[in-house]
Amino acid sequence: MNKMTGWTGRVLHIDLTSGETTVLAPPEELYLRFIGGRGLAGSFLRPQVKLPWDHPDMPLLLFTGPLVGTAAPTSGRSTVMSRSPLTGTIADSSVGGRLGFQLKRAGWDGIIITGKAQTPSGIEIEEERIRITNASHLSGKTTSAIFNAFADGRRSVAAIGPAAENGVAFSALMVDRHHAAGRTGIGLCFAAKNLKYLTVAGSGKVRVHDRQALLAAREDILRLTAASPVLMGRHGFSCFGTGSLYDLMDSRRMMPTDNFQRTRFEQAGEMNAHAYREAYQPEKYGCMGCHIRCKKIARSGGARGVSMPEFETMSHFTALIGNIDLHLVLTANALCNDLGLDTISTAAALACYRELAGDIDLTPCLLDLVTRIGTAADDLGRALGRGAQDFARARQHEESAMVVKGLELPAYDPRGAYGMSLAYALSTRGGCHLRAYPVSHEILRKPVATDRFTYSGKARIIKIAEDQNAVVDSLSACKFIFFAAGLEEYARAYAAVTGLAATAEDLQNAGERIYYQERIMNAGNGFTAMDDDLPQRFFTEAGSGDESLPIKPLDREAFLAARAKYYRIRGLDEQGRPTPEKITELGLR
């Protein structure tokens, strides 16, 4: 009998080779050390992480956290994790929608999927009942087709599209039609198991230790959110979605343009979130348990019901590839979602192709190119589908692949925010903005502003933020709300839910353990300081600044010095590898 509150105490193991299911009851100690979500998934990945990504024994993990399904704000999320087919690092995505919520209500803290089904299959979970289905008839179908097939509104649905089935290394897992576990090729990990879809429905209630204390913590968090211009302000995420960052990034000369060859996009003022609002009158839509509702869905403009692009997609499908057709962005985004492609990696691969082709105009053939990638229709589509790094390397122009550890970079040029350069280089899943998200203080001024053009202080800031975000992904909550609230408030929610007398510092310590474990896993697969680095372009070419706002190339020596400081602060050796002393200190032997 599970005595814990917050957690169900049950993890489901499904072996797709044998079709057998097992119920695991992880020890309480494991929950306390790794919390849930990303942390707990990591602890189940670690024993197998040296296996090839497509080995049948490589686990595919879906985990929720103790706050999921409770009144704690923005805590309806879950983490999908495995080893990345694109990068070879750990692969994980925090995903919204209702997946984590339904899984928890069905009585599961997480699912471990191993093996490989003989035919395309689906997994259907309803409370404690597990069904493995034959999904051959859905093979090759778009994600929209899958969502339409399960459109009863009762279940949460996660599905891969043709891209994953065709071996695209950056294929995404789509959830509840509008949400993506986009990065690192997690969709291909599903395909490797011959798993086309997963549905979950649950109706149980999550047990909470002290409901009144949880409501008090919730009230404090909501008050902080209301005071946040980034989240709830007139130009914030709630009103415009993450696209509200578009104008800001351009005005700060940080918008990656022409495959990061420039950092200013002259047409940005016509392609911003306001322009989308005018064209499509989007409505608010949100993940389960979220009051910010940053997701936007079109209501008009011939696109009713279509997901509006997120900031990264808005930026990369315009500035990065030289497109000034707003509707084309919307259509390309929808096509990527249908095919099950990560929009960031897709656009970045195309930008690499465009640069190597002499900055040709991709606009007339953009949708065709996206389709060729997603369907592996020809040599070019297949080559691009292996990712920008592989594509550029095969053409002896690796310098044109704007990637870190093989993962294509998102839409913040690091020459305009030096903390971001460290965050990209050091991220355990490759070129990712979300591990430390220094844009928060370097651009958005939260919790206070920092000087974006200095490395001073940044090594420790990045380390602290990585730890915080690791535990946020484990609770599981949305990182965006931490523009306003902090672990101080979420520790109270965690304590109220679990009954554990945890402080913000306790959670931060758990985050450090979770993050260090990821460094251990990557080091085990051969990743070293050589991989904690940026594309050469950032050190040799200036951005699009002017006299009043120069955007200089990054200073290589200063970058390396900051990285070395980070290694010391994180307790890594000079090659960025975990040390026995730190492993012992964090209890990670």
Add this chain to the structure above:
Amino acid sequence: MKELAEKYARRLIIAGLAEAPLVCGLEDEIVWNREDDRCAMLAQVIAGMHCNALICAEPAEPYRTILSFLVRKYPIAITPGDCETRTFLHDLPVSSIFSAEAILAHLHRRKSVTVAEAKSLQIVTFGTVSPEQAFVTFSSVCFSAFVLFFADYLADLRASRVTAEEQAAFARAVSLLNPPPAEPPELLRGPFTSENQVIAAMIEAGLYTVGFRLVDSYFGNISCRLDDTVYISQTGSSLDELAGCIDPCPLDGSSCAGITASSELVAHNEIYLRKASRTILHGHPPFAVILSMDCDVADCPNRGQCHVRCSLARFIRDVPIIPGEVGTGPTGLCHTLPPAITNRRGAIVWGHGLFTTGTTDFNEPFSNLLDIENMCRQEYFARIRAATDQKNKN
């Protein structure tokens, strides 16, 4: 980091918050603004936290007198009811032991701890990204304590429960108050016709607002309308360092570049759309905040929720007091402030601060800000005298 540590040590002194602060920054090693016997113990505090900055300082007067009294009255935690505490600090923990272990126990939960050991009184705060964060918290602790102390004394006086200790602390704190500034400065004259003029006027007005102690530097906000664009200070910007921290925001919302603008942008916009104002100044002058919280309505059903639910038409002379929380939530001041300030020279938001407007430049709102604060200060002491007289009659 050394430069930042020294900068915020200077700022603490200039702001009248501390006289000999210890400020540290931390990256892969600790740097202090100066050497001190306490550094070794505080290094243990830092080692026990995920932070990159720490401030430890005895608050300057009158905060020292105020906090010395409050920590005896509230030995576990001080809980002021003002907006800063309610929204950001939650409460001000108190410790009686100046040790790494005791300090850590509090800083693991909260942004500050006030340590009162023997005759020593120290405020310890920290930051995770910058010494500025620790500075802001330090400043908030002082402001919140000031507001609570004077509000408590008035309430205690009316209830005839002022102790000798409280009376002595009050007398001492009052004697240590700066005299109220009398004359407003001569600020740049409008109407402004260019962005450069607007920005120069905002920088100047912000500087004076802080200089006159009408706001602690990291709070409050300021804006100016030029044609159909509202220029407004950025969120978390320091009003005395506004250069480069002003966002132009089109009134029609056609650009989101103002996502970094003050959380009160919506309220400012609505005011500009309702009345012929061209400038708005928002400060946190302490006596306006204290008086906004002074309400003796018995058995009010909204007691405890005054900041969001007060339904009474309350005024300090001609200036309305209204409920409303920071930002744009359902109980946000963006809903209550614009109608209240229309046809008024200013409005006070309960437990939060004072907004004033001008039709041409910042001379009018600055003058009103100063005048209303001085009026509130006079009114506060008038209420003290009235309560004293009443007590003597009884």
